[in-house]
Structure formats: structure tokens, C-alpha cells
Amino acid sequence: MGKKSERKKQFIRETARKVFIEKGYKNVTMKDVVEACEISRGGLYLYYGSTTELFLDVLQMEAQDTDDAFSEAVVNNASPADILALFLQEQKKELLRKEDTLAVATYEFAFDREKPDKENYLLRQFQEAVLIIEHLITEGVRVGEFVCDDPHAAARNIMYVIEGLKISAHTMGVTEQTVDEEMRYLMQRLTNG
Amino acid sequence: MGKKSERKKQFIRETARKVFIEKGYKNVTMKDVVEACEISRGGLYLYYGSTTELFLDVLQMEAQDTDDAFSEAVVNNASPADILALFLQEQKKELLRKEDTLAVATYEFAFDREKPDKENYLLRQFQEAVLIIEHLITEGVRVGEFVCDDPHAAARNIMYVIEGLKISAHTMGVTEQTVDEEMRYLMQRLTNG
Amino acid sequence: MGKKSERKKQFIRETARKVFIEKGYKNVTMKDVVEACEISRGGLYLYYGSTTELFLDVLQMEAQDTDDAFSEAVVNNASPADILALFLQEQKKELLRKEDTLAVATYEFAFDREKPDKENYLLRQFQEAVLIIEHLITEGVRVGEFVCDDPHAAARNIMYVIEGLKISAHTMGVTEQTVDEEMRYLMQRLTNG
């Protein structure tokens, strides 16, 4: 595949991303993508054989972008507590974003029984986040900002709360106030001891 | 619809429940249900006009059963800490049950745009659970079993952790050990102060 | 079939008549009739095996009623011109009645290829009307009210105009004024010579 094709593939991927954001995963048909891209049916099949294949590629692209975001955050020279607060703010923003998020599509994809489960994107994201938080807590404890017996357990618990908030945001709804309160709750536990 | 057909409706509902457990929500077609029930195409439509209608009814049945389970638990004369521990054990059991759970179907249903959103089943379940836990914590504080400034916030946090564990169980997987650790973590916070 | 059944059959027939008026012939299903009558599916089949059978019976009932109307009109002792004018007024009223008419259903029925063409209701109605008009014209000529070479041809022509107005009323629409003008046109030809 030459340079030109790669650009087209990228165009399809990005357009499909919007479609997945709008309609979730299971509701998206190849026809939807064809129409959104304004290309021919056969043209799409040259690049992707199914919506699953497409979504996997979208997900991978997403992962790269997210990794970059993470990196940026960590590169900051701020104190561990500040970075963690920043991280939670990021999560909050993501949580409350109703439009323009792949969250629902990603959940639906994860639910899908007959997908090629090459690697679990959600798991990797989760584990990476736990590692980062754990690291921050450890650092925080070291510099006296945090009090915590078991940084790993604390980090994992934070992530489960965030997961709980995320799924709740998309199923039953959460208010900004609720998220704020939960985030504060998480921080207090680390600072209060 | 007489007595006889009410029994049949129940039969369909229960059979469909198994189908939803097995295939989720979006993957289930009226044909699937027809085949599982071994009735005729038209026969099913006599009772339910769509899988959505069916799922709503399954959900309602589920809610009734669950309510009963809740009641039983609370009726016990055990101490608040014991009841909460029991409750968490129930949640754990539910969490780890991979087969025989409507969890995924329920999530998928909640994601569905264009469903008649009469009342949010998940939200109600969540709020009821928060109330119960809050009550238990308050009681626990009163009898000196728990230490807690803000029982409502604590209760809600517990439920978000459980939600996080639940969705994680169905997307990235959680081990029994992890659940145990999280549950212990939650209890400790209430007892340690 | 006893007295009671005959009454029920009549009830069905009359209810079905309303349904045919409302929905035409082809659009009416046995289900529609069952629902309109508020009887059971099987119950309807005890009396009528199909909508065709039902419509034939409705038509026959209609014919009887219409015959009575005709008789009344003719029994009058008025002059032939008066009776003919009266007849045309009746036709006008029928023509302009948009609701409460079986006209469309009757046409649709006549179009139906696979009906048992026992006897052509429309043809009989038409021929009877021609006979009556012809008779009136002959009488009118005799008493010097009308001038007409060929009463049969004139009568038939009048009926074709009326048929033309009737079908037009239900396909393209006709105004009361148009009908009036046509009716006057028909009468003038008989009186002007």
C-alpha cells in the first residue's frame, strides 16, 4: 500500500471514528461508513473487511493519541499530588463528555463475544493507569504529600471508582457535582491518612 | 389474555432471559427467541412486539426477584457490619458470575439510543443500593462498629467501586482475589476510621 | 341458524359495512372486522369465510335498501319531469357524499379479478336505473313534458354521465356546482328538444 492509500486508509479510519462515536459499535454497518466517507462500497472493502476490523484500527489509533496525552501529563514537573489532581481532572472531563467519546462503542466492542480478542485494549489502559497512579502515590508518600500503606491497592481502587463513574455516566448519568465529590473523596483519603 | 396465556408469557419471558444471558441484548432477534421457545413466529408476537419489549419485561421480573433478595438480607437481625459484609459477598458472587447473568445485556440495553426510556432500571437499582448501604453505615456508626463522617458519600463511593468492578468483570476481567481485596479495602475504611 | 344467530350475522354485516365504508374493500382484513365487531376470530368465521363473502352480503343488504328507496320515489304521484329531477337530486346527494358511502369499496370489489362473479351488482343497478329513467322519459314525452326521439339512448346516456360524475367524485373530485351544471344540462336536453 503506497503513501496515497495510507492517507486514504487514515481518512476512512477517522471518518469511521466519528461514526462509532455517534452510533456506538454494534449499530454501525459498513454501509454507514461508506456513506460517511462518501466512497464506494467496494472501495471500503479494499481497506477494511468488517466493522470489527475498522474498530480495532480506530482503537489502536486512539491508544496512540491517549498515550501521548499521558506522557505530556507526566512530563510535567509538578508535585505528585498536583499531577494526580490533574489526572483526575482529565478523567472528569472525559467522563462528562457525552458527545465525542468512543466510550460506549468501546464497551459494546468489549462485550462482543465473537471478536478476535487479540489484546484487551481496556485492560491495558486500566493497567497502565494503575501503574501511573501507583507511581504518583509512591512519590507522594516519599515527599510527604500523601499517606498510604498500600499504593497499589489505593491506585487500583481509584481506577475502579473512575470505571464506576464512567460506566454510570453512560448508563444512568452522573452530574458534574457527583464527579467532583467522588474525586475529592479520593484525594482526601490520600492526604488525610 | 387469560390465565393460560399468562403462564405462556412467563415461559417466554424466562426462556428469553436465558437467550439474553447467552447472547446479550443487541444480538438477540425475535427469531432467536422463537427458536429457543420452540413456538411459531406469530405466536411470539402475540405476547411481545419486539426484543425491546421482551427485555423490559425480563428486567422487571428481575427487579422483583432482586427486591425480594434485598428484603431478605435486611430482615436479618445481624449487626450492620455483618449485613454490609453479607451484601458485599452477594455483590462479589454476582460480579464473578460469568454465565447466568444479565449484566452485559443490561449494559447494552442502557446504551441503546432509541429505546423507550420509561424509567432507568440501572439508576434505580443503584440509588436503592446506596440508600441501603448508607443506612447500614449510619447504624454501624451509631452502634460503634463504623467510623464515618459522611455515610452518604461513603455509600455512594462503595457503589461506584462495585460498578467499576462489575463493568471491569465483563470487559477486562477481574479475579476473585482482586474482588476480595477491593471488598476488604472498602470495609477497612469504615472500621479503621 | 336460529333467530339469535341471524341477529348476530346482521350485526356483523352492519359493522363490516362501516369498515368497508371507512377503508374500502381491499384494505379490509378479517382482523379489521373482528376488531370492529369486538367478537372472536373464530366467531367471525362461523358466519363468514372471507371478506369477499362478507362484502357480497353487505352489497345484497344495500341492494334491498336501495330498491326500497327507488320504490318510494316512483310511488310518488308527481309528474315524470318532477320525478326525474328528484332522482337526479338523489344521485347528486349520493355523489357528493364523501364519507358514508360504499362507492369506493364497490368499485374495488368490481375490479377484483378473483371474485366469484355470481351476478354483477353494479350492472344490475345500472340497468334498473336506465329502465326507470327510460320509463320516466317515455311518460314525459307522452304528457308533453319532454321531447325525445330515443328514450332508451337518452336514459342510458344520463346514466353514463352519472357514472362519470360518480367515479370522478372519488378519483379527481367534483364540486357541487359542477354536478348541478351537469344535472341541469341533462334536464335541458329533454325539455329543449
Added chain:
Amino acid sequence: MGKKSERKKQFIRETARKVFIEKGYKNVTMKDVVEACEISRGGLYLYYGSTTELFLDVLQMEAQDTDDAFSEAVVNNASPADILALFLQEQKKELLRKEDTLAVATYEFAFDREKPDKENYLLRQFQEAVLIIEHLITEGVRVGEFVCDDPHAAARNIMYVIEGLKISAHTMGVTEQTVDEEMRYLMQRLTNG
């Protein structure tokens, strides 16, 4: 849709026309058309979304062809009386054609409630015909062929007779002799005065 598919659309339209002629309007299903065209189910939907859409297109095609026929007739240099006689002959031929006519389907279509009533095809045809006849009569009066006080009324009356004959032909049947007699009757009135 390129050139090639326009040809196919035309093929479908023409094939469907035959189906409508044979079975009327309401009896025709998409399946019937698919089978007549010997194409796939989905293939038909590529061109037409419903039998209604199809029929509207058939009707429009028909209108074009008819318009051409009209034009030809009028272009003739014959006398008004000759042209009118020719017109009536055309109508007679159309009237008596039992096979190969869309008349019944067109009536059924006109009866259909819930159709998109963009423009009333029958009405337009009727009004155009009235205009032409009126013009012919006026010309005929001018050149001394016809005697007529009110050409518009006469023209409209002629059309109602023809409508009456047409609907009668398809509901109760008319003989060629009857049509001839009616046509002669119409001409005589214009020539006799």
C-alpha cells in the same frame, strides 16, 4: 446512477407496467415485480422503494406517451369535426381494450388513501381533454360544423360520458355497440343543434 442503470430502471418500469396491467395496483407486491423482472430482491430496491413509487413512475411515463399522442392528433390539418370524431375513436379503442390497459390499476391507485398525492394524474388528464374538446367545438362552431351554446359545458359533458363508459367497461362491461351508440349520440348533439 449512470447511463447503464437508467436503462435498467426503464426496464423495470416497463416490466412493472405489465404487472400492473395484469394485476391492478393493490395486488402487486415488490416480489411480483422482482419475479417479473427476474432480478434480485435487493436489486429492485436499488431503483424503487415501493410499489407506490414504481407506479408513480409508470404513470409519469404513461403521461408522456399520451401527451405525444394528443399532440399528434391535434397537429392534423383535418376539420374540427373530424378531429373530434378521431378523438372519440381513440377513446373507444382505449375503452374497449380489456388487456393492456392501466385503467384499473390507475383507479385503484386513485382510491388509495395514504398515497403521496403530489398531483392528481387523472384530474390533469381530464382537464386537458376538456380543454382540447372545448377548443375543437369552438372551432367547429366558427367554421359552421357544430352548433353549440356553451362549448365548455358540452366538452365537459362529453368527458363525463367517456369517464362513465370507461369505469363501466371495467366494472360492468360495455359492448362495442354501446360505445358506438354513445359516441354517435355525442356527435349528433353537436351537429343537430
Added chain:
DNA sequence: CATGAATGAGAGTTCATTCAT
């Protein structure tokens, strides 16, 4: 590479008709 017409499988839905009660 790209197109888009074509296919056919399959889901949804409605009803005429039957039959056990």
C-alpha cells in the same frame, strides 16, 4: 486502485385460518 450494481440471506411483521376447549 476504485466503482457501484447486483445478489441473496435473514430479520421483522402481519394475517388468514384452524382447532382444542
Added chain:
DNA sequence: GATGAATGAACTCTCATTCAT
């Protein structure tokens, strides 16, 4: 007689996928 649950045939419509150009 009467009921209404049950069946199955028939239709509508949508897409994934292929293939000739």
C-alpha cells in the same frame, strides 16, 4: 355456538459481500 391461542405462509426491507468494468 363461541373463544382466542397458535401456526405458518407471505411480504417488506436492509445489508454484507462480490465482481465485472
